[in-house]
Amino acid sequence: MNRREVRLRSRPAGWPTAENFELAEVELPELNEGDVLVRNHYLSVDPYMRGRMNDVKSYVPPFVVGKVMEGGAVGEVIGSRSDKVSLGDWVLSMQGWRDAYVAPESQVQVVRREGARMADYLSVLGVTGMTAWVGLNLVDTKAGDRVFISAAAGAVGSIAGQLAKQRGCFVVGSAGSADKVAVLKDELGFDAAFNYHDGDLTAQLAAAAPQGIDVYFDNVGGDHLEAALNAMRARGRVSACGAISRYNDETPRPGPSNLGMVIGKRLTIRGFIVSDHMSEQPAFFSEVGPLLRAKKIVVRETIVSGLERMPEAFLEMLRGGNIGKMLVRLD
Numbered sequence: 001m002n003r004r005e006v007r008l009r010s011r012p013a014g015w016p017t018a019e020n021f022e023l024a025e026v027e028l029p030e031l032n033e034g035d036v037l038v039r040n041h042y043l044s045v046d047p048y049m050r051g052r053m054n055d056v057k058s059y060v061p062p063f064v065v066g067k068v069m070e071g072g073a074v075g076e077v078i079g080s081r082s083d084k085v086s087l088g089d090w091v092l093s094m095q096g097w098r099d100a101y102v103a104p105e106s107q108v109q110v111v112r113r114e115g116a117r118m119a120d121y122l123s124v125l126g127v128t129g130m131t132a133w134v135g136l137n138l139v140d141t142k143a144g145d146r147v148f149i150s151a152a153a154g155a156v157g158s159i160a161g162q163l164a165k166q167r168g169c170f171v172v173g174s175a176g177s178a179d180k181v182a183v184l185k186d187e188l189g190f191d192a193a194f195n196y197h198d199g200d201l202t203a204q205l206a207a208a209a210p211q212g213i214d215v216y217f218d219n220v221g222g223d224h225l226e227a228a229l230n231a232m233r234a235r236g237r238v239s240a241c242g243a244i245s246r247y248n249d250e251t252p253r254p255g256p257s258n259l260g261m262v263i264g265k266r267l268t269i270r271g272f273i274v275s276d277h278m279s280e281q282p283a284f285f286s287e288v289g290p291l292l293r294a295k296k297i298v299v300r301e302t303i304v305s306g307l308e309r310m311p312e313a314f315l316e317m318l319r320g321g322n323i324g325k326m327l328v329r330l331d
Contacts, residue, residue: 001028005068005098006310012053015248016318020053021069021311028102036108037079038091039100043307043328044072044122045314046155050247059273069310070096074111074121085110092121097310099330115293123325124159124292124299130284131241131274132160132217136167138270139237141215143168148209148228150196151219153180153300155325156241158188160217162297163288165189169215172208174201174224176320183323188298201227212236220245226256232265240271248318300324 002025009022031037049071052063063069073096077089082105085091091108095101111121123129135156141147147164151157152173161184164171173184173193184193192208205213205227214236216228221243228238246253262269291297302322304313310328317326 001100002026003028003098003100004307005096006307007068007097008053008063008065010065011055016050016053016311016315018311018315023308026098028100031079031081031102033081034105035081035102036077036085036091036105037100037102038075038093038095038108039078039330040073040075040095040098041329041331042074042119042122043097043310043330044126044128045310045317045326045328046071046128047242047244047247047318049314050318068096068098070094072122072127073098074118074126075100076118077108090118090121092126097307099307114289116289119301119303119325119327119329120292120299122327123155123301124288124297125285127274128155128325129159129288130277130281131156132163133284133288134272134274134277134280135217135239135241136160136163136215138272139215139239139268141167141169141237141239145214146170146209146211146233147172147215147217148205148213148231149173149217149219150224150228151175151242151244151320152184152190152193153323154219154320155322157217157219158184158300158324159297161190162188163291164215164217165191166291166296170209172205172213174205174220180323183300187300196224202230205231215239217241218243222246222253222256226258229256229258229261229265229267232261232267235266235268238267238269240269244318302326303329305329 093108147169149157153175173190174196181193184190194204212233213231216238219242222245301324
């Protein structure tokens with residue numbers, strides 16, 4: 001059985017290009033006892049993948065040149081020699097940028113449908129939603145907090161902002177276009193939002209949150225972190241989720257010039273990796289699942305069709321061309 005996959009062809013210097021990827025045809029092996037055959041329906045593209053394209057040591061190993069790009073995928077079991085995974089089950093995996101695969105049952109996770117769409121398990125009910133949930137919890141985000149979220153129209157930011165609103169917070173978001181700002185305020189329920197291209201970030205944040213902020217959910221780093229530190233109230237908390245503004249730098253840039261405020265304002269900065277918190281997944285489902293079913297969370301997605309367009313979707317995500325989760329649909 002021949003199927004297709006997208007591989008890392010070469011490592012990028014600075015911004016990746018389409019030439020760093022290649023589409024290949026592979027023959028799938030026969031199923032051994034305990035194996036499953038899965039047809040993927042949706043594939044995830046995420047900012048952390050950019051770091052794995054570099055040959056550097058990190059919290060996860062780098063991608064291997066000539067091998068498939070790993071990442072989140074959700075699909076349907078179309079063949080099984082497993083007692084634990086049945087035909088027709090929906091399963092999550094990290095099998096990555098391929099249209100089908102054979103894997104041991106231990107490498108897939110069966111998901112309960114409960115009225116959710118398959119794509120939800122890569123966004124609001126997947127690692128994306130759990131990243132937002134964990135990041136808020138780590139800094140004890142609670143009713144009455146004033147919360148600022150950067151890249152707020154992106155996959156994690158759009159969920160984090162809505163979860164903070166559900167907890168009774170005042171929520172401000174930054175985004176990269178007028179259209180995205182409108183989505184934050186008109187669709188996702190943010191109290192205020194601004195376009196970071198429109199001028200000085202510190203001034204825009206001060207205008208959007210004149211009383212200051214207690215929590216900053218950082219997806220961007222750089223100038224956004226500097227502006228957030230300026231706006232922080234005493235004993236504020238920073239949840240450091242990502243720094244997409246720096247992922248394509250060929251040489252490191254200086255960090256925020258005002259880190260001394262961490263001392264004077266008695267701030268807390270917590271970095272985290274969501275994979276360290278997978279034991280908390282049942283608690284995540286118990287809080288977010290009912291909110292989704294009750295339509296108290298709006299799921300925004302940008303969907304590209306076709307495995308061959310995976311590199312295009314990935315590059316567009318890095319450029320900020322998505323609203324909500326960027327997904328590639330294979331069916």
